[in-house]
Every structure is written in C-alpha cells, then in structure tokens.
Amino acid sequence: MNLVKLIVFFFIIMNSYLFSGLAPLALTSFLISSASLLADVTREEAIDIVNGVISPATLDHEARAFLTMTPLAPGAVVAPFDEPTRAKTITAPTWFAYIDDEPDAFFAHKVRYVFIDAASGAVTVVAQQWWPEVDGATPFSRDAVAALPALRIFSSRLVPSVNP
Numbered sequence: 477m478n479l480v481k482l483i484v485f486f487f488i489i490m491n492s493y494l495f496s497g498l499a500p501l502a503l504t505s506f507l508i509s510s511a512s513l514l515a516d517v518t519r520e521e522a523i524d525i526v527n528g529v530i531s532p533a534t535l536d537h538e539a540r541a542f543l544t545m546t547p548l549a550p551g552a553v554v555a556p557f558d559e560p561t562r563a564k565t566i567t568a569p570t571w572f573a574y575i576d577d578e579p580d581a582f583f584a585h586k587v588r589y590v591f592i593d594a595a596s597g598a599v600t601v602v603a604q605q606w607w608p609e610v611d612g613a614t615p616f617s618r619d620a621v622a623a624l625p626a627l628r629i630f631s632s633r634l635v636p637s638v639n640p
Contacts, residue, residue, distance in 0.1 A: 517597045519543065522571040523629045525592055529601055530575060530630055538580060541630035542616040543573045547594040554589065556606035557614075564602070569594035573629070574608050574616050583607065 517525075526541050547569040548554070554572060555563035566572075573590035584605035591600040607614060614620065621627050 517571060517592060517594050519545070519571070521597070522573070522592050522594075525571075525597065525599055526573045526575070526590055526629060529573075529588070529590055529599070532630070532632070535632055537577060537632075539575060539577050539630065539632050540579045540628065541573055541575045542621065542627050543629045544571060544610075544615060545624070545626065547571050548610065552611055554591075554608055554610050556604045557609055558584070558606050559604075562604070564589075564591070566591075572608070572610065572615075575630075576607075579631075 522543055526543060530539060530541055548566045548571075549569060550567055552566040552570075553563050554566065571590075571592035571594055573592070575588040575590065577587060578585040587604050587607065589602045589604055589608055591602070592598070607616065609615075616627055
C-alpha cells in the first residue's frame, strides 16, 4: 500500500511541475517527502508505542516524554549530552523518543531513549543519564518545545481539561 501511495504522490508532484520547468525541484521535494510516506509506523502509532513504554496507568513517578516530528534518517547520530562514546548511528528510518523519568532533577539522572523502527515498529529502549543530542543539536530543548509544543507527547503533570 505504501508503494502505491509513493507512486501516486510522485506522479502528482511531477505533473504539477513538469510543464513549468521545475521538474528538478519536484524531484527533490519527492525524495524528501518519500521517507514519511514509506513509514509504516505513523507518528500517532509511535506515540502509542512510547505511552506503552511509559505505562501511564502504573506510573509511580513524574515523567515527561518527547518524540521527533518525523523519523530520523539513516546516518543521524543520537548521543547523550556528556557521553559521546554511547552514541548510536541510525541505520534505517527511526522514530526517536526521549523519556525524562526525573524532570525536576539535575543531570545526570534516569532517562530513556526509545528507538522505533519506522518500517517494522520494532522497539529498542536504552537507559541513559543525559538529555539526547541528534547530530550535535538538542531536539527537545526548552526552546524547541516552546516553539513546537507537539514535540512533548506526555507529561504526568498535565491535567486533561474537563468539559462541564
């Protein structure tokens, strides 16, 4: 099914730009977008997987979780802030989640990295002690989450609104 979506998307993009002389731009757009079209695991499904890792119904401590907006591409490097020797190089499109199990504690403290294979849904959870960096950047910094609140997918502090 994903291959059919990919082919249809390709023809829509190419037909849109073919006669305008922008076919190379269309091809670039197609290549960038195709990774998310080929992902069998959607972001919503990845959120469900991370929630299963957290187990909110039995959670006995404060926690927050964050998830990338799109799968990481092969070649991306995920490393704990102060431990570059514990880096992991992504080999296939992978959803990346960060669970902070002690959000009020100073670092170093218990955190978990969750890697979800975007094709198969296979999950790997790695215990760490520092916030993650992806290719040297901090994807879930306070500023990043303020600019894009959808990065935060779980907080034991958030109280759902109640309709009267």
